[in-house]
Amino acid sequence: MKKIDLSGKWEFCLDSEKEGIEKNYCQQKFQDYIELPATVSTARKGVPSKEEHEGFLTDPYSFEGYTWYTRMVELSTEEEKEYFLVLERTRISHVWLNEQYIGSNTSLCTSHRYQLTPYVKQKNWLTIMIDNTSYPVKGGHMTSPDTQTNWNGITGKLYIEECSKSYLTKVRIYPNAKESLIEVKVTLNGSEKERLEVWVSDEEHSFPIEEYMLQGGENTVRYYMGHKAKTWSEHTPNLYQLHMGFYKEDKMEKESWQYTFGLRDFKATGKYFEINGVRTFLRGKHDGLLFPLTGHAPTDLESWIKVLETAKQYGINHYRFHTCCPTEAAFEAADMLGIYMEPELPFWGTVTEEGQENHDEKGQQYLIEEGFRILDEFGNHPSFVMMSMGNELWGSKERLNQILGEYRNYDARHLYTQGSNNFQFVPCILDNEDFFCGVRFSKDRLLRGSYAMCDAPQGHIQTMAPDLRYNYDQMIRPAEAQGEIAQGGEITIQYGTGTKSVKMDTSMEMIPEVPVVSHEIGQYAMFPDFSEIPKYSGVLKARNFEIFQKRLEAAGMLSMADSFFRASGKLAVDCYKAELETAFRSNELAGFQILDLQDFTGQGTAIIGILNALMESKGLVLPGEWRQFCSDRVILLELPKLVFTAGEIINVGVKLSAFGLKPVVSPEVSIIVRDQNKVLLSEKRKMTNGYHNGVYQLEDVSIAFPERNVPEKLVITAEIVGTDIKNSYTVWIYPKCKQEKWQEDFVVTESIQEACESLRLGKKVLLYPESLNEDNSIKGTYCTDFWCYPMFRTISESMGKAVPIGTLGLLIEDKHPVFKYFPTESYTTAQWYDFVSNSRAFILDKCDLKPIVWSIDNFERNHKLGNIFEVEAGKGKLLVCTSDLRRLSDSNPSKWLEYSMHRYICSDKFKPSYHMEIEELEQIFRI
Template structure:
């Protein structure tokens, strides 16, 4: 096969009114020019808009309608040859050769391919019309403004393939890693019979050449490699190339050679019981959601170098798996994943309901399109070793039997991949279908949750949102409970979240679901943080961060802009700690086969979800380093099993050590080193040896009993565990308090601190020049915001709207605390500048006072979301004349069982009694 590259200058015009077919634009000279590949937006065509979207990035050049492209192509040596026009990635396309209509293609995920054989003419005009308005389905994140935008244009390769009178088509390579061979299936088009020469190369080795006689239609043959051939996996991404040469007569005596080269890897990716295996070795999916967010272009790149940069960044953070939300990346993404060892899962571009013919709202055209799109994805990308899994869509509803038939059809057509019915289908009423190879979801019933956080509309919420932080919780008994209560049958209807809206569905009570396939947790995390306004200047390309500009202006109007960077840092650090708790819970769970985090990077739409420890450009926000992140997200993680992260001095901790390992090299006779220290001072140091060899699984290395020293005042300590002689290490901060709080000096008279919950009483004493500690009692929804330990889920505006539509409680919508940690009020209460576990008791039983339009500068802020943007305070002080007022919205008098609450009150009272 040979190529005629068509990149470069084309004649061009916009057709917003979509009249070009009627006016025969294909028979006219187009007035403008454009340099392809490009989109209307990357080329800056049309009239820019001043629109400001707050729910997603803004494309000021957004164009919806028809675009037209034309140029002449030289076919001077066309005799006896076949030619195909290929558009690698576009929208709905229509093609004309001169005035003759060739046809249309509508794939969003694969290339458009047209037979344009000129039959002897040497020069012909090709005209292409692209339509981004008439999709058979909505297109998921292939067309969503939340991610890559509904661009119009042609991206990636634009070329004509030249073949002889016969050519190869639908070449599929089926690797067998254990047997070190490949089975090849292909179709011969054109003549009845041709000779094919094949060989395989890889690394520095070329394998023997063999010859086959091909016959028109489908052909199959096997090619064996040596036993020493290298396997492909996340650890060893070894690649080979299959070379095929088709020799055919070019004239009376000459023969012309057409070469085909396909990359492949020897690998066996399988579902083995409850787990995944790569080449017979258990693996654990440390996955990342991806919606193909590329703000500089507004579309996914089609070059390998761009995808290498993205995927290499993900690997630096321990990611070995990509799930593409209702989208499929271009060829370059799979090629880069092949080279790096990333397990890829494309998904059909659909987020909706699958129905049977005859059912209400049945869309046979749309569903037929989706099924065909799946076959096209398998044909175009199926040879890539990185392509190991495929999903039918995101959060689907409807006919289980039809979903099962589609899975069966795909598996019968192409057995090289594992298939799932979709990601988090049927939500509260999940099922596992007969033809399903693995399950991806968030729960097995309303209360059997295997994710740490949920939106309020999907309550009950997860353990990270509702329980004091610990490092022992796991999902094993949730995924496979020891005892199952059976449902009582019957039907009812329930309103659930559906996309970014709601839907009422029939809920069928069935027996509790016990999975028989690997279970992957869907879209875990979603811990929101405050925006980083310094990123705004990074949006120098197509998409503009006008949402962030609006949020920044609103903060400036509230007089809080100087706090923006501090809010971002504090909420970001807190979110990173929540992710650590989430990911470690997954790694501890022996019954879980993997997770798909949402997300490592910010999501630019659906209300603007700043949920990534990387920004939308896959760049570090400076919140946590890759090395720190890999301590709890990598192929080998050592875990401390702590029943809590807040202790009393002298307390005895029963501490377990667990090793999660999914690596070809075993850990043999690991020596665990444990150190408990404060700053640089070591307080406890232990060494334990666990005899044995550990490979591919989750292992308990043993338990240690550690007695904490007695203390005079609270301190922050750190627990450091590592395997001696390796880089396998982890760290945990704990907060330790003395058992008893010293008695306060009993000052009398005017120097005494008055403690009250009454605002009126506080005002009376304050105006008398007294010192008053106020725990305000009358806080409600009109003057305050409820306290919660966990940061907001996803983003406030999207789930506020969904909760309102469903009549469910609204999300709290806050992002943790910002604390003036060096303030003298914390002399006896050491703290970080962000939320840590010692604050759990206080923030879980509190409200934050709304201080909008007040000059008060809190000592402890609650960070509100950037949409509502209240000024929220938990601790602040005021003075007038001799009066001194200290306000604390946590009533610490009611938390006498909490050591942190007792010591915080002691620290406040000591501060107030002094001269500072």
């Protein structure tokens, strides 16, 4: 088989008015040129726009309409030849050869293939028109401006395939790892029979050649590889090449084909996934094909290896593609690296049956066919283990089940699910699906730690003080079912970036009998890193970041941008750690899909990644640090809290999530408590068992925290001696707070009037303002915002529900003398939980002072929010704290913060650098 490369120079024309068919552009030559493969945007065709998009990245050369390409192609006119035009990845295509219309192809996810043979001459004018406006369906993230954009062009391989009249199609390789054989289904075209030679090779050797006689149409051949054949998995991504060729006795030549495959059996067995008979756990990430430099998914292997290797450095072994399917190179890279891939149909909507309201038979049939095309084109890749019908679907369960059954009957090599988070509040498990992917089983049976306010109740990481014992086992398979959970009727739900009304059927409490994967976990927002802006040097420009930067500058806080980013980012990392460890502690969970390792620069601009949108580190956490709590082997301490009393003795559970290549045999568990570099406690426990492919409860450990006179930060490290299995936890210990009687040299009050009167007299004042309300302050919350404030603010408002708080944690001037007796980091940590949960952050937009403790606001609102700040006013000095610590008598950290503030006020260090007049102070506190 010969490939005639068509990459290079083509005549080119933009057709924004879509008049080219009517005006016979296929018969014309064009004045412009383009180098293919390319998109309009990568080639910078047309007039660049100065438009600025706030909710997603901006493509200055965005184009919607028709694009036309034409060139001369010389081909042989031998009768024994067949010719096929192949476009690897494009939009809706139309093809003409010598002004003869060949046809069209609408696939968004697979290559376009056209048979040219009947129209071939020696010299041929080949014309291609690409349309990115007439899709049968919206296309999910295949066409969304939120991700790879609705680009127009032709990417990847572009060639004419020249082969003999007898050729093979629909080659499907069915591996059987247990029996070390493959079953190959092939369709013979153009001949009644052919003798086929089949052999297998890898980098080391070739297996014997076997001969088979094929008949016209579909055939099945079996090839036994023997007991020495190596299997494929995330740990052992062993690949083989399948070679097939026709042997022509008269000409002594071969027509040959080659396919990559791996021996693997990926199955759902009970409540777990298994790879080659061994239980595994999916550590997944979401991917929407966001590639800012090109505006489209790469088609070269090198780019995908770089991306997937980065994900693997952070412990990822699974990719879920949100309403999209990656290119061939992505599967090839995943094959090589050992990553489990789950493409998804490009659909985010409602599936209906004929006769139902708003039934779109054409669009629905297109999606079904697109699924079969995906299976045919990518199904041989060992990394392709799962497939989803779409994202957050609604509609007919019966129709979804029928479609699933058709796919399973057609290709049993993969596991199937009805979709990701379908029927959100009242999920179901269909007869034909192999696993469940969602966020809850009922309103209160939650499978992740964070939710939008409009999808309340929120998760445990948003609503509880840090607790490292929590897991989802009881949520997934409760000991006792609760009976009926929802009444029929219509409700309004969050749907994409908006809302919709859906009908809910009465449902019973569901106990899943298939593996459960938690959907889109995480989504912990942080402040943008504006230093990234110059990195968007390709197709997509970060004009949304530029808008946010200008807003912050207008608010007078541009100098704080980097501090806001780092403090909010550190809190987000801690939230992700808590989220992931909850998953690893959950024996009933089969995997998770995080959203996301990288930022999602669409849907309002969601800065939720520890990596930026280019898959580069933000400097918030090293890969090795992240793998401590996201890897195939994770040791976990079950701590009831992260703030303790000095001298307190606690019993700590130790768990091991072990899904590595080899068992952890007779491990020696080491627990060390450190004060900086000083070891305060060290204990080792020798276990006698082997631990492999499961979540195990090891022996508990007793930890006695030291007696101390002042608060202190400690680090607890747990590790398996002699391995890289290690994890660490920062805890805070507080002695009982000293009760001292303070001299009458400062005033403590809730009244701004009393504070101002005292300041006029030259007194020192500690103010716990009582007049904080919805107009002058923002409610305190420990956890950072979910996804992004602008998107969920509008959704909540349209649903008549509470708007998100929208803050991104605290920024703390940790070296300030007010914290002499209250050690702290520069960002939110556990000892601030009581404080921030009982506070309101005061809006200080009208003054230039810098708070000692800020609440970091989101990039839309940009309030200057102060929780603790100080000023010199009149003849006096004022320290303001927006959490009344006097009322938090049960909180030892809060009492110590109060003590530290009192000592500070009484010291000569109390010298506020910002001065305002009493009248100005009265003004900023005025309602």
